[in-house]
Amino acid sequence: MSRNIFITGTGTDVGKTYVTGLIVKKLRESGADAAYYKAAMSGNERRPDGSLIPGDALQVKNMSGIRQPLEEMCPYVYETAVSPHLASRLEGNPVRMDTVLAGFQKVCEEYEYVTMEGSGGILCPLCFDEADIRLPEVVKACGLGCLMIADAGLGTINGVALTAYYLKEQGIPLKGIIFNHYKQGDLLHEDNRKMCEYYTGVPVIACVADGDTELSMDAEDLKALYETAGK
Secondary structure, eight states: OOEEEEEEESSTTSSHHHHHHHHHHHHHHTTOOEEEEESEEOSOOBOTTSOBOOHHHHHHHHHHOOOOOGGGTOSEEOSSSSOHHHHHHHHSOOOOHHHHHHHHHHHHHHOSEEEEEEEEETTOEEEOSSSOEEHHHHHHHTTOOEEEEEESSTTHHHHHHHHHHHHHHTTOOEEEEEEESOOTTOHHHHHHHHHHHHHHOOOEEEEEOTTOOSOSSOHHHHHTTOBOTTO
């Protein structure tokens, strides 16, 4: 049975996919059979044949070197760079919970460690018109704990604290925080790290600087954050 975790962020463009790529790479390099999954992604480009390229999945695959084919990584891929619920309103093919869960289950049956990435922040709606499907419902249905990716810069204390509070209200365990765009020795970044830990009671388990190609934490410590569904 696979061990799994969910990756959320304090919002869009905090570098969630980049950090996820480093996480999956760390797992693969440790010898784990690692995989990636994302329920829905938007803002994707098309191949010459017109088919959509799941850009986040491709980035993670290229960064990590995992064997998993792209076709397994994301059941809903949209072109328009908006929230999935709006992208599906414009393009059709709305997200269905049963399809998302079936795809995730299939990946879990095939691989040892599965990292599921969310879209945007934790409140991002996946579907609204046909059914009200939000990320927390997916996370809870899959029985996942969570890692939070946050920008290390100005404003992150509020975003981290509010996201942590919402996760707690939803009953979703927050296992750790990872700072992106972190500058060692930067007074603001170092104080943000201290304050985020203080306000949330959750450790900052790693800091990623611009250009980093490795995650600065032990692979076994990373693996210990992953759990089988429902544990």
